[in-house]
Amino acid sequence: MKRSPGICSLIFALTLLACAPKTAPVGNRTDAGVGEDLSVFRPRYDPATVSKPAPKKEPLPEAKRPVTAAVANDQPLHINRRLDMVLDTLATRNRYVKHAQGYRIQLYVGTSRQEADAMKIYVYQNFPELNVYLTYSAPTYRMRVGDFMNRMDVERYYNSIKNQNPGAMILSDKVEIRKSLMIK
Numbered sequence: 001m002k003r004s005p006g007i008c009s010l011i012f013a014l015t016l017l018a019c020a021p022k023t024a025p026v027g028n029r030t031d032a033g034v035g036e037d038l039s040v041f042r043p044r045y046d047p048a049t050v051s052k053p054a055p056k057k058e059p060l061p062e063a064k065r066p067v068t069a070a071v072a073n074d075q076p077l078h079i080n081r082r083l084d085m086v087l088d089t090l091a092t093r094n095r096y097v098k099h100a101q102g103y104r105i106q107l108y109v110g111t112s113r114q115e116a117d118a119m120k121i122y123v124y125q126n127f128p129e130l131n132v133y134l135t136y137s138a139p140t141y142r143m144r145v146g147d148f149m150n151r152m153d154v155e156r157y158y159n160s161i162k163n164q165n166p167g168a169m170i171l172s173d174k175v176e177i178r179k180s181l182m183i184k
Contacts, residue, residue: 098176098177098178099174099175099176099177100149100174100175100177101172101173101174101175102147102148102149102150102172102173102174102175103146103148103149103150103151103153103154103170103171103172103173103175104133104144104145104146104147104148104154104170104171104173104175105144105145105146105154105157105158105161105168105169105170105171106142106143106144106168106169106170106171107119107123107143107144107145107161107165107167107168108141108142108143108165108167109140109141109142109143109167110140110141111139111140111141112141113141115141116134116141116143119143119165120132120134120143122164122165123145126164127145127157127161130145130146130157131145131146131147132144132145133145144171144173145161146175147175147176148175149175149177154170155170158170
């Protein structure tokens with residue numbers, strides 16, 4: 001028995017339709033879960049085990065109420081004590097911090113000590129408020145200046161130094177906090 005190609009394709013299409021799901025998947029619907037009853041997932045409380053709210057105490061008249069800083073600020077006193085304790089701890093820790101991440105301007109990298117000294121004299125004459133840091137790692141001298149905490153301060157000095165020394169560059173470095181506060 002021969003079957004025509006039209007009948008074969010019809011049988012194939014009916015087989016595919018029979019295997020297809022009857023409804024659209026829930027994940028594709030935008031209103032999924034709106035009509036579902038979720039009450040089975042709600043917690044249930046036994047009325048016998050639920051504690052009753054404490055009776056409200058009547059506030060003292062204004063004349064009998066003690067006047068403290070906590071009452072004036074409408075905050076409990078124990079929160080102020082804990083806050084003071086935390087702030088004292090932070091102040092103690094910060095007292096021992098000497099360095100922070102900041103910026104310096106590198107003016108010279110080379111092998112000539114005379115050029116490094118000439119650049120140091122230039123900085124002392126034109127920017128006396130900047131500290132000079134000269135390091136030697138055989139055979140290279142590196143000269144960096146300044147202790148800057150934020151990028152805006154270092155950019156201001158960098159623009160004026162760049163005119164005289166085109167090889168200058170800004171580097172991220174560990175700086176002393178006290179010295180960085182002295183730069184204006």
